[in-house]
Amino acid sequence: MTSINLISGLKKNGLLVAFAMFLGAVALSTDSFLSIGNILDILRQVSITGMIAIGTTFVVITGRLDLSVGSMLTLLTVLLVDQHNQVGPLLAIFLTLAAAVGLGAFNGLLVGYLKLNALIVTLAMLSFLQGLTLLYSGGSNVNIPNAQTTWFRFFGRSDLLGIPVPVLLFLGVGAIAAFVLTRTVFGRQVYAVGGNETASNFSGVSSAQTVFWAYILSALATGFAAIILGSRVMGAQNTIGQGYELTVLAGIILGGTSMLGGGGSIWRTVLGIAMLGFIQNGLLLMGFPYYVQWLVTWVVIIIAVWVDLAGKRGRFLA
Amino acid sequence: MTRNTSAQSRHTNSTVTWLFRNHIWLFLGLAIAIFSLASPHFLTVNNISNVLTQGAFIGILAVGMTLVMIDGEIDLSVGAILALSTALAIGLQEQIGVWPAVLAGLVSGAALGFLNGVITAFSGMHSFIVTLGALIGIRGLVFIYTGEDALMVQDFSYTEYAEIYIGPVSITALTFFVLYSCA
Numbered sequence: 001m002t003s004i005n006l007i008s009g010l011k012k013n014g015l016l017v018a019f020a021m022f023l024g025a026v027a028l029s030t031d032s033f034l035s036i037g038n039i040l041d042i043l044r045q046v047s048i049t050g051m052i053a054i055g056t057t058f059v060v061i062t063g064r065l066d067l068s069v070g071s072m073l074t075l076l077t078v079l080l081v082d083q084h085n086q087v088g089p090l091l092a093i094f095l096t097l098a099a100a101v102g103l104g105a106f107n108g109l110l111v112g113y114l115k116l117n118a119l120i121v122t123l124a125m126l127s128f129l130q131g132l133t134l135l136y137s138g139g140s141n142v143n144i145p146n147a148q149t150t151w152f153r154f155f156g157r158s159d160l161l162g163i164p165v166p167v168l169l170f171l172g173v174g175a176i177a178a179f180v181l182t183r184t185v186f187g188r189q190v191y192a193v194g195g196n197e198t199a200s201n202f203s204g205v206s207s208a209q210t211v212f213w214a215y216i217l218s219a220l221a222t223g224f225a226a227i228i229l230g231s232r233v234m235g236a237q238n239t240i241g242q243g244y245e246l247t248v249l250a251g252i253i254l255g256g257t258s259m260l261g262g263g264g265s266i267w268r269t270v271l272g273i274a275m276l277g278f279i280q281n282g283l284l285l286m287g288f289p290y291y292v293q294w295l296v297t298w299v300v301i302i303i304a305v306w307v308d309l310a311g312k313r314g315r316f317l318a
Numbered sequence: 319m320t321r322n323t324s325a326q327s328r329h330t331n332s333t334v335t336w337l338f339r340n341h342i343w344l345f346l347g348l349a350i351a352i353f354s355l356a357s358p359h360f361l362t363v364n365n366i367s368n369v370l371t372q373g374a375f376i377g378i379l380a381v382g383m384t385l386v387m388i389d390g391e392i393d394l395s396v397g398a399i400l401a402l403s404t405a406l407a408i409g410l411q412e413q414i415g416v417w418p419a420v421l422a423g424l425v426s427g428a429a430l431g432f433l434n435g436v437i438t439a440f441s442g443m444h445s446f447i448v449t450l451g452a453l454i455g456i457r458g459l460v461f462i463y464t465g466e467d468a469l470m471v472q473d474f475s476y477t478e479y480a481e482i483y484i485g486p487v488s489i490t491a492l493t494f495f496v497l498y499s500c501a
Contacts, residue, residue, distance in 0.1 A: 065446075119392075246450065246453065246454060249450060250450060250451070250454060253447050253450070259444045259446055259447060260444070289462065290461075291457075291458040291459075291461035291462050292458065292462065293458070294454050294455055294457055294458025294461075295455045295458040295459060295462070297451070297454050297455065297458075298451045298452060298454050298455020298456070298458070299451075299455065301447065301450070301451035301454075302437060302441075302443075302448065302451050305441075305443050305447055306437075306441045306443060309441065309442060309443060310441075313442075317440050317441070317442075318439070318440060318441060318442025
């Protein structure tokens with residue numbers, strides 16, 4: 001009985017097994033891979049994409065998409081860094097988070113209340129925010145001149161109890177998000193809307209409202225990510241967040257959160273994002289050229305999702 | 319006489335319905351009208367010909383993607399495949415000659431499309447996931463192949479083809495129209 005449970009458990013969490021095998025393989029071929037220092041480095045590297053992905057997971061579980069997070073990260077980071085120099089860190093952070101909520105509300109309004117297609121709305125938002133960033137910055141890079149002295153460096157550059165602050169923020173926000181998703185009414189509504197929108201509407205759950213708030217959370221998480229990124233880089237280019245939306249989605253998908261909505265979790269997203277980080281780091285430590293990691297990411301996404309799907313339906317082919 | 323009018327009104331009616339359904343033409347007409355009034359250079363043969371040529375690249379991609387989207391699927395990897403095919407079509411010219419290299423570019427595009435199609439059809443995965451993975455991976459392939467250098471055309475007989483114009487219409491725009499009519 002236990003062995004059957006074990007096998008079905010392994011089938012359901014094939015990703016974990018694959019991940020453990022990968023970790024083992026890299027750990028055997030390099031000696032620094034599984035050191036505490038390296039693991040903390042990896043977590044710090046993924047903390048920005050991870051932070052965004054935690055918020056976007058809410059949107060994906062409602063069965064929607066958010067492709068706008070990458071250029072939103074660009075705009076928010078440029079805004080934050082520029083305002084830091086003009087009105088000081090505290091007000092700049094406040095402004096950035098307010099802007100994030102506003103942008104998320106706009107996405108949520110269009111997708112949730114007006115029922116427009118999420119892919120198209122957020123794709124349009126992606127270009128719109130790119131344009132807005134360029135209009136705001138006038139095309140020039142911004143940086144923080146007093147990078148060594150401002151307390152703003154706390155978010156991206158300092159350690160607390162030997163753990164980098166970005167990692168603490170990433171895992172802390174992850175824990176809060178996991179709590180919200182699994183233990184609150186709103187969390188259950190997110191699953192309900194993603195699982196069966198019509199049924200949830202008939203049960204008195206407003207899908208429009210749930211989707212609206214999910215987009216706000218996605219944007220708010222992007223705002224947090226902008227704070228870490230801005231503090232880490234102490235500057236911002238007009239392309240700083242380009243492509244983040246793809247890494248974020250890749251991590252969420254790799255974690256096993258369904259694109260069709262209704263299933264998934266925060267820990268899966270954290271695992272998926274961490275896996276991308278470990279793959280990247282492991283391949284570099286093993287001496288592969290940088291871009292090989294993208295190729296491997298492709299193969300890993302296909303295999304992980306296919307195996308996950310095959311395990312669920314009990315057959316390999318569709 | 320009455321019959322004639324009613325037929326005519328039915329005719330206008332169907333035109334209006336058609337425009338309502340395909341309102342993109344209204345937006346296009348509006349955009350052309352506004353920009354013609356805003357700039358004296360907009361509604362010139364030269365500019366229109368330029369716009370057609372520039373639009374044709376996206377247009378050619380869109381013709382193929384339309385077939386995918388009618389199936390209810392999506393292909394996010396077209397940009398990456400465009401990059402790889404272009405890199406191969408130019409990068410291989412020195413080794414195997416201009417036309418074989420162009421053929422290699424086309425074949426690589428078709429092969430990657432075939433791979434995406436096979437994976438999507440046989441795995442039952444959402445095409446969004448399949449082609450998102452492909453986008454990331456193929457972009458990696460492009461960088462590995464080019465070694466992050468820009469590739470330059472050495473044999474300029476190749477670039478002359480893009481300069482062929484029939485009247486004001488470039489061969490690029492023409493390719494788009496021909497593909498559009500075929501599809």
